[in-house]
Amino acid sequence: MSGSGIRFDNVSKRFSAGSGEVLALDGVSLDIRPGELMTVVGPSGCGKSTLLDLLAGLTEPSGGELTINGSPVRGPGLDRGVVFQQYALLPWRTALGNVEFGLEAKGVPRRDRAELARGYLELVGLDGFAKRYPHELSGGMKQRVAIARSLAFDPEVLLMDEPFAALDPQTRDTLQDELLRIWSRTGKTVLFITHGIEEAVYLGQRVAVLTARPGRVKEVIDVDLPHRDAREDPRSAPEFGHYRHRVWSALRDEVSQLGASERRTEVPAQRLREVAGVGHHD
Template sequence: MNSRISFQDVVKTFPLKGAEFTALDGVSLDIADQEFVTVVGPSGCGKSTLMSMAAGLQEPSSGRVLVDGRPVTGPGPDRGVIFQQYALFPWLTVRQNVEFGLKLAAVPTQERRRRAAEAITLVGLDDFADALPKTLSGGMKQRCAIARAYAVDPQVLLMDEPFGALDALTRVQLQDQLLATWSREKRTVLFITHDVDEAVYLASRVVVMAARPGRIHRVVDVDLPYPRTEEIRLSADFRQIRNAVWTSVYHQESTAPAA
């Protein structure tokens, strides 16, 4: 497998009340080029820490995180990061928000405008390109954040519960739009979620994490065809995979060493 992202025996510890808390313990995972992988698990299992290290926002205590075979040493334009919080500049329009990363990268004005316009069209916000964030719904704000990430043309998208704050209907709509965009653009996606149905619906593989210490409990292959549809979501095959992931998340046997 040609790995785009590789976690190699990653350990992450934090100081906690004079002791050491192990957030991740010996995590190894390879994500292939153009693969869509979701990560799900109980609270405190290190999902967001895993993504932060791939983004270059945190460093492993030991082990390595590689992107395209190179160690991650910090943030970079090859990785687009999308959080649950939209993190839009309220004084900038949708177009200006989407152009922001390109402006920082000193992309010439004409090229910047072209790439921003393509990204805005990709997420269906053409009619709102000159709107300020305060006039947008939550779903529109998240689409703007996704467009901003796409505009810098990253090969990897790192998404940390991006739909977690949205209502159920908007969430499903954005799941479908994200998959439609991914099917055209074929980025490598690492998607963190606490929602089992979302994890199964989006991914080709679901990584189930276990907590305290954070580690990979199970990897579940999602043998369902793309494009994903409402019929697939309601199918017996979907329910079977969803139940397997649900059981792995919420009925884990403790594998922690005895005290």
């Protein structure tokens, strides 16, 4: 199935915070093309995860409209798969059983589920680990299972909220390459949230840079790296350094503004993140 087009049209999001409000997102307008892998970066607390939660249907915008293929997002749906930083696997199920969970939600007959689930485990490089339980898997393997589970019910859109942040650098690099391979093979539309500039540049066809809170789209940077499909690592190419510098240049003032804002406020930034986050780490 090919990916779907996504549109944020002047989207804002407010959260109650004691006797006042926190404006997490303000007037976000952003188009994500069908089949595109777009990455989003911004300073801590700028609303990156809130952006993804809105698209996942886990919370509703306070203003504006969010659509997929022209249809408004009204709640969670099987057209979207979500992968969080926390693996959120069912500990009493094997890797195969966790992947089958998404197929059950879609109503796939029992006789077909195991075969399909094995195919998705193979897609993420986990053939041979179908009978392992989560506690028997490494962090990277758990995240592969989470990705396989999200892919299993064949969503049009894959939403990824810093899925590799907790992994060691070697595992993270490996899973970045795996994601690019899976994206190239499946043609899904992917929205990937990250704090890492290098990760954003390496993965994204375009990088959306958000401002400090309240989050707005400051700039969308097209990334055209050589060697993406070759043996050479594009991170060693001069163009990679160019795009990394462009993203950092767009972010630098926002990070400075965040630091100044946190020095002025009496409310700790962590508390604001707890209030504004439907639960993650942004």
